[in-house]
Amino acid sequence: MPYLMKDDPQVARIIQDEESRVENTLNLIAAENHAPRSVLEAQGSIFSLKAAEGFPGNRFHAGCRHADALESLAVSRAKDLYGADHANVQPHSGVSANLAVYFSVLDVGERILSMKLSHGGHLSHGDAASMTSRCFNFQHYGLNLKTEQIDYDELENLAKAFEPRMIVAGASSYPRLIDYERVAEIAQSVSALLLVDMAHIAGLVAARVIPSPVPHADFVTFTTYKTLRAGRGGIILCKQKYADRINRSIFPGGQGTPSLNLIAAKAVCFHLALADDFVQLQKDTLINASCFAAEFERLGYRMVSGGTENHLVLIDLRSKGLTGALAEETLESVGIIVNRNVIPADPERPEVSSGIRIGSPAITTRGMLEPEVRQIARMMDSAMSNIENAQILKQVAREVQDLCKQFPIKK
Ligand code: DSN
Numbered sequence: 117m118p119y120l121m122k123d124d125p126q127v128a129r130i131i132q133d134e135e136s137r138v139e140n141t142l143n144l145i146a147a148e149n150h151a152p153r154s155v156l157e158a159q160g161s162i163f164s165l166k167a168a169e170g171f172p173g174n175r176f177h178a179g180c181r182h183a184d185a186l187e188s189l190a191v192s193r194a195k196d197l198y199g200a201d202h203a204n205v206q207p208h209s210g211v212s213a214n215l216a217v218y219f220s221v222l223d224v225g226e227r228i229l230s231m232k233l234s235h236g237g238h239l240s241h242g243d244a245a246s247m248t249s250r251c252f253n254f255q256h257y258g259l260n261l262k263t264e265q266i267d268y269d270e271l272e273n274l275a276k277a278f279e280p281r282m283i284v285a286g287a288s289s290y291p292r293l294i295d296y297e298r299v300a301e302i303a304q305s306v307s308a309l310l311l312v313d314m315a316h317i318a319g320l321v322a323a324r325v326i327p328s329p330v331p332h333a334d335f336v337t338f339t340t341y342k343t344l345r346a347g348r349g350g351i352i353l354c355k356q357k358y359a360d361r362i363n364r365s366i367f368p369g370g371q372g373t374p375s376l377n378l379i380a381a382k383a384v385c386f387h388l389a390l391a392d393d394f395v396q397l398q399k400d401t402l403i404n405a406s407c408f409a410a411e412f413e414r415l416g417y418r419m420v421s422g423g424t425e426n427h428l429v430l431i432d433l434r435s436k437g438l439t440g441a442l443a444e445e446t447l448e449s450v451g452i453i454v455n456r457n458v459i460p461a462d463p464e465r466p467e468v469s470s471g472i473r474i475g476s477p478a479i480t481t482r483g484m485l486e487p488e489v490r491q492i493a494r495m496m497d498s499a500m501s502n503i504e505n506a507q508i509l510k511q512v513a514r515e516v517q518d519l520c521k522q523f524p525i526k527k
Contacts, residue, residue, distance in 0.1 A: 140520050141451040142492060146428035146475025147288070147316060149345045150482065152388060153527040155381045159347045164377035171363060183376050190379050193386035197322050198330050200353035205382055206366050206374040207350030210315045213337035214240040214284075215248065217311050217352060220335075220365035222281055224251050229275055229308070230284035231266070232256035235460050236430075238288045238313060255280070259290075259460050264421040266290075268298050275306045285329070286313030286337075289457050289473050291405075291424040293326060300332040311335040317426055318351075319343025319477070322389045323398035326426060334358060340378075343401065343427055343477050346385030349378040397480060401427050404476035407486045411493035420459050420471065428475045432459050438500060440469030446503045447472075451516035452496055482523040491519065 120128040138150070163186065169176040172184035172191075187205060194203035207213035218228070231237035235258040239246040242254025255278045260267035275283060283303045285294050296312060303310040312329035318338040320326045329336050336353040340346035354362050367374070388394055402425075409423045412431055420430035433443055440456025447454050457473035464470050479488065495512050502508040 139525055140517060141453050142516055142520065143478035144452060144454045144474045144476075144492075146455075146473050146477070147342050148475070149319075149342060149477045150525050151341070151345045151347050151381075151385075154388075155345065155347050155384050158380035158384045159377050161377050161380055163380050164375070166376050167373045168376060169367060169373050171367070177373075186376060186383060187374070187379055190383035190386065193383055194351060194353065197386050197389055198328065198336070198353055200330050200336070201356040202354050202359035202362065204352040204354075204362050204366055205349075205379050206371060207337075207352060208371060208375055208378070209348065210238075210313065210337060210339040210350045211240040211246075212366075212370060213339075213350035213352045214238075214311070214313060216362060216365040216370050217335045217337060217354075218248065218252060218282070219369060220358060220361040221309060222252060225253055226282075227253045227255070227278060227280040228282045228284060229255050229257060229271075229278055229280040231287055231290075232258050234458050234462065234466075235259045236287040236290035237284075238286070238315070241284050241286075241313065259421075261461055264460050265292050266294065268295060268302070271299070272302045272305070275302050275308065279306055280308045282309045282311055284311045284313060285333075286311075286315070288316060289428065289430055291409075291419075291421055291426060291428050291430055293425045294329070296327065296329040296332040309334045311337065313337050315339040316342050316428070319345065319389070319394075320398050320401065320427060322386075323395040325395070325398045325402055335362070340382050340385060343398065344385055344389065345477075345481065347378060347381040349375065349382055351382065400485060401476050401480045403486065404480050404484070404489045405429060405474075407489040408474055408476060408493055411490045412497075415493065415497045417497075427477050428473055430457060430459060431472050431474065432470060433472065433500075434470050436500065438503075439464060440471050441467065442503065443472050443500050446499050446509070447496060450495070450499050450509055450513040451520070452492070452499070479523075482525055484519075484523055488519065488523070491515075 167177045168183040172188045190205045191203045230241035233243040242249045257271045285299045310333045312333040315338045321328045340349045405424045409429045418432040444456040454472045456469040457471045458469045459471040499512045
């Protein structure tokens, strides 16, 4: 970063420190990943400066010839990758994408049925703390507290009683697959539209290693920096008949000029997602998550829902006498980055939580496989079982460093 170093060494050093933190820690945050350097180059490109309100062929600024070529390419790649009728690649984030879907077809105050945040849903699915809950009338479905999985019969009963205009499926901390066919049937039976928010699993779906919601849903939204590895940003896919309404809802409805640099990164990632090594990466991501669940169970931990079918596991720490917050802090002190997470019917406040959420995407991108996953689980157990033992924590921190050196982040 020669120019940045010259103009603002303070910021340059903070960026270098972050690069070093990422390289020298194990990232188990289920919502994150390491992106290829080509994606970061596209994100940092000249396109970050271009004003281009509107859509390809219909802009409110001149000089958009290359912007149009770029956005058209990203749209056509997104449609091909997911088999969608229409793609809007402009949302700045997942929340922007969800808001645009709600406002595209619903009037303020209309009813939406979605999964509750405390059982794995997302803030933008109408949580009380999110402005989405002030714009629409949300009711929430949860998990069956015995199976800790979605109870589709209960969802159906709620839909019949509430008569929502839209049902939202998709979650941030749900380790199971969702039966989209069943949710679509329920939505149709009450004449509701179906939005699937597949932010966490967009890479797994792109690689076709888990089922796709696209054939079943009216709208599919996702962020691009998680399993998909495209850097920050959001996408909306939809049936052709909603294409114009979705576009208007993004611009001029909810956003101004798109972030063309992020669109460039999205286009690169859609291209890379077609390669065989991306498909293998997503297969390994699933295998590694299952391996985490098996190893933690062997070590005496309880997996919420009894295991995983995707890239994440949710661990209930209560039997170990730990809170999520304490585990998160202890693990960070040895270089293992996780996030505390509420478990269904959690007795603790969200800031404290009784669980941790562990994701396999980033370590899999580094090339780690089952032997390393078992080693990481044992290191985590060692740290979490010895939170007061400075010597053991130091030893685990050294092991983390060694593992990071053995598996440098690929450029
Ligand atoms: N949705 C948040 C998460 O799952 O951590 C971040 O995007």
